[in-house]
Amino acid sequence: MEVDFDDVARAHERIKGEAHRTPVLTSATVDALTGATVFFKPENLQRMGAFKFRGAYNALSQLSPEQKRMGVVAFSSGNHAQAVALSGKLLGVPATIVMPTDAPQVKLAATRGYGAEVVSYDASNEDRQKIAEKLAAERGLTVIPPFDHPHILAGQGTAAKELIEDTGPLDILLVPCGGGGLLSGCAIAAKHLSPGCRVIGVEPAAGDDGLRSFRAGKLVSIGLPDTIADGARTMSLGKLTFALIRKHVDDFVTVTDAEILKWMFFLWERMKIVVEPTGMLAASALLEGKISAKGKRVGVVLSGGNVDLKWAASRLRA
Ligand SMILES: *Cc1c(COP(=O)(O)O)cnc(C)c1O
Numbered sequence: 001m002e003v004d005f006d007d008v009a010r011a012h013e014r015i016k017g018e019a020h021r022t023p024v025l026t027s028a029t030v031d032a033l034t035g036a037t038v039f040f041k042p043e044n045l046q047r048m049g050a051f052k053f054r055g056a057y058n059a060l061s062q063l064s065p066e067q068k069r070m071g072v073v074a075f076s077s078g079n080h081a082q083a084v085a086l087s088g089k090l091l092g093v094p095a096t097i098v099m100p101t102d103a104p105q106v107k108l109a110a111t112r113g114y115g116a117e118v119v120s121y122d123a124s125n126e127d128r129q130k131i132a133e134k135l136a137a138e139r140g141l142t143v144i145p146p147f148d149h150p151h152i153l154a155g156q157g158t159a160a161k162e163l164i165e166d167t168g169p170l171d172i173l174l175v176p177c178g179g180g181g182l183l184s185g186c187a188i189a190a191k192h193l194s195p196g197c198r199v200i201g202v203e204p205a206a207g208d209d210g211l212r213s214f215r216a217g218k219l220v221s222i223g224l225p226d227t228i229a230d231g232a233r234t235m236s237l238g239k240l241t242f243a244l245i246r247k248h249v250d251d252f253v254t255v256t257d258a259e260i261l262k263w264m265f266f267l268w269e270r271m272k273i274v275v276e277p278t279g280m281l282a283a284s285a286l287l288e289g290k291i292s293a294k295g296k297r298v299g300v301v302l303s304g305g306n307v308d309l310k311w312a313a314s315r316l317r318a
Pocket of ligand 1: 050052079080146147156176177178179180181182183231232276278279303304305
């Protein structure tokens, strides 16, 4: 299925009344450090703390009245769960969420807080998709996938649409990548609004399936990645997201967990913003010098801010 800029624009109309138009943040320190003009899109300030609200609300608002009445089910390690739970609450759609038993505590608590029913599973030996599909069949629920769906990724693309509307044309756009919903949606928006913009996906080094797929020209799967970037612990891109990434994305780079942590604390201190490890992927790549950005206008998506502060503090080295 083809997804184009019109889909992103229509998604934007649907979500405008409920999603925040997050600001654009700049930092003289970051500009000096990189030699670039950097524009951050802080989706950690989005409702429920991540861009995923955009896609989930766009998807749920297009369900039929019957589908809305029966309810939805989603499987997620966290932010998609909260996004579906909150969207369900706002639209009056009952939500059931399949979450791993080891999901971050903040994310579990928030999902329940939005009124969703949480069904736990063991990520090491159970298949969350199968559990969700079984629940869907038994209870007549609609499955809301985390990334590989045209309504989800069109919603995610509204983040880049807003950013470029606010900044004007960019030379480079850096986007975190897990299953590729955010990256494919943002690439569609960026190539339409700023055709010369290079769009680069950023993955954790331990979860570089997207980079491998991109280089190989075919979908490559890896084992469950071991990384602190829990929102990008995906084993492969989706069929649809991969097709769109091949069409619209220019390159991939990776960052290590140590690099993510270093720059996560840097943004806390210098910009006073809390960004979760997955949300730091794109910023870390830029700050670590993995992209030649000197003299360029660079957009950076900070994709979310739901980090357990006790955990983060425990990773701070004196
Ligand atoms: C889900 C998520 C991602 C990855 O998004 P995909 O659409 O799966 O690529 C990145 N950052 C955060 C904070 C997320 O929650």
